[in-house]
Amino acid sequence: MTETPRPKPVILLVVTETSRAVLTDEFSSRYARDYDIRVVTDVLTVTDYAASVIVEGQPIALICVDFDLDIDAVDVLDVLRNVSPSSRRIVLTPFSSFQASLEELRPALAVGRLDTYLLIPQGPRDEEFHTAIAEYLSEWATTTSTPEVVGVRIVEDGNQPAVAGIRDFLDRMGVPWSRYLPDSEVGRELLAEAGEGAELPIVKAFARPPLVGANEHLVASSFYGSPADLGDDYVADLVVIGSGPAGLAAAVYGASEGLQTIVFESEAVGGQAGTSSMIRNYLGFPRGISGMRLAFRARLQATRFGARIYTGRPVEGLTVGDVHKVAHEDGVIRARSVLIACGVRYRRLGVPALEDLVGLGVHYGAATSVAREMEGRDVFVVGGGNSSGQAAIHLARFARSVTIIVRRRALEETMSAYLVDEIATHRTIKVRTGSRIVDGGGDGRLEWIDLETDGVERLAADGLFLLLGAEPGCDWLPEEVARDENGFILTGRDVPKKLWVDGLPPAPLETTVPGIFAAGDIRSGSMKRVASASGEGAGAVSLVHAHLAPAPD
Structure with a gap:
């Protein structure tokens, strides 16, 4: 059975006659295969035009407005946002107007009236311009559009609460998915594969056997195998507990500097930061970046350097010693050093x-x-x-x-x-x-x-x-690792003097146990910001090297 093709998403250009030719050519040459390029020069009719596009069943992915319109370009975006709130919104500025436009566009950008402003290309191969356009189209597709390519299939009838957690995990991992009713063609196929009377929801991921009665934990734990596969003799140089910004930074720097690095994550890679729809104040991303994309890129970096990441693997205990033992549901892994970067969890409402x-x-x-x-x-x-x-x-x-x-x-x-x-x-x-x-x-x-x-x-x-708000998620820690009155881990000079060794405080991110460090939101006194957590995770690796270095003669 052939599916009816979905209508193409629209890129709506609201332009002057002066810029119409160059912008039509610029967008059509790059994006016409996958998007319907619509060009409007009559700004007075653009609101009705956009509404008619929506009514016809075509989503508007991107709205680009020429700064040199006869009326204020940002005001036009404000009106069009009411018509299509999910569209990404950009002001395109001619070179001749760019300096004059900054005074108006910067304040508007700061309060979210537009997503960005870009200089209209002055010649061929303006890749900086198209990089920005591609980023916003990609962000729109991942957060708004239904995936065109399905990586994971979910069979459910709408009465399984676990499905929300499964979908959230898959979105945070950047994995496309689609849902099917049990009596649909795909639903019947997967029910037959799972066996008669199989409990919903059923999750079929890639070429693996279907998961029956699935939940977020089962799906997460099936992604990267089990640390038990490493064998009983395996000893990691660094075990990182948690894969938020602190944990991922430590994984990147640890693995890139030759440490055998293992990461345990109880849910999806990215931690709480990975759930953010848009982080606008992170250094180096002037157009902002979603938490999912930031985590996705960091995950790729870490794994390319050799770090092993295990999702759906909450740590259940930690035994300290010359070689520490980290307990998980499949057994125990030994580690010469440990970084606790498990972040915090949301408090329950209690209703x-x-x-x-x-x-x-x-x-x-x-x-x-x-x-x-x-x-x-x-x-x-x-x-x-x-x-x-x-x-x-x-x-x-x-x-x-x-x-x-x-x-x-x-x-x-x-x-x-x-x-x-x-x-x-x-x-x-x-x-x-x-x-x-x-x-x-x-x-x-x-x-x-x-x-x-x-x-x-x-x-x-x-x-x-x-x-x-946040509460620490480290109830599994042994008493040897000191915490403050709220349960956050004490490090460095925050450790009470009575717990110092030989009158000296632990290293800045080191806990009361040598070789066990803490970084990010779980650390007492941390800033609770993505950038500071990343810095602490990276900084902890240098302390790990110092701990692992042979003692001088």
Whole structure:
């Protein structure tokens, strides 16, 4: 049976007659095979034109507006954002207008009214221009569009809460997937392969046997095999626990400098940072980068240097000694040094009725894979940190309304200014301060929540995304590794003097146990930022080398 081809996504160019020829040629020559290039010069009709494209069933992937229009280009993007919120938005500036445009475009960019501004190509092979265009098309495809190529097939009937976690894992790993009903052609095929009476959901990944009654952990643990395959005699130079920015940086630098490096990750590579829809303040990425892409690139770097990464492998214990022993579900791996970079986990809301609906409209974390399904719906984001702001902005591309709920008096107390300013530009995002959720429910999935501010108000809700702040996730650590009163790991001079050895403090990122280090959010006193975590992970490797170096005669 031949599937009906999907309509091509649209690249919409809103241009002047002066730039029409060069931009039409520039985009058509590069992108016409995969995208429908639409060119509009009458700016007064472009809103209706864009709406008609959407009605016809063609998504608009990218909107590019000429700065030299007779009316303000950023205002045009503001209007078109209401028509197609998920489109990426770019202002194209002629060389002659570039300097004059900066004063207007930089402030607009800072508050999210556009994604970037680019100089119109002045000649052939302007690869910097096309690199930017390709990045935004790629970002749109991974976060908004249904995958064209399916790597993983999921069979479910809509009643399995585990599917949300599976999809989120696959999205964070950059793996395309598609869902099928049990009575579909693919569904019947996979049910037959799995065997009569097989429990849903069924997950078929690549050429492997189908996973029956699958959940996020089973899918994650099937990706890279088991560390038990290394053999009983294997001793790692460095075991990294956690694959957020700190863990990945340590894996890259450790493996590239010749250390036998193993990484354990309980979920998907990237940690909490990997769930961010867009990180805009990370050094070296002026156009921003999604957490998934940052983690994907770091993962490739680490594995190319020889690091072994095992997902779906939570560490269950650590025994200290001359050679440390790291316990996992398949056994024990020995390590000459250990870096604890397991980050933090979101606190639970503690409302039983809502805990029962996790995966059925209630989600911990950003759950970017679910955002596409929130189109035309009312959703709520609980939390006042940067991850909450990023999640709200991403959800606003799809949802009819997004409400951020915080207990504090203002977002500014806990959220970066650039996110607060961008949230203020979204007419679909509201902020409820001094509020908390006290109840919720629905028939089989989330339908309502009770919000307490001055009194209790019942609100219709289709999605609830909980990003409630951080608590350490290292209950498995032995007593020898000292922690502060909140459970975060003490390192360096933060270690109490009574625990110093020979009157000397541990090295800056070293714990109370020689050869065991900590970096990133799990470390007491850390900055809780992606860049600082990456720096600590890289810096820890030099301390590992010093620890492993032979003692001088």
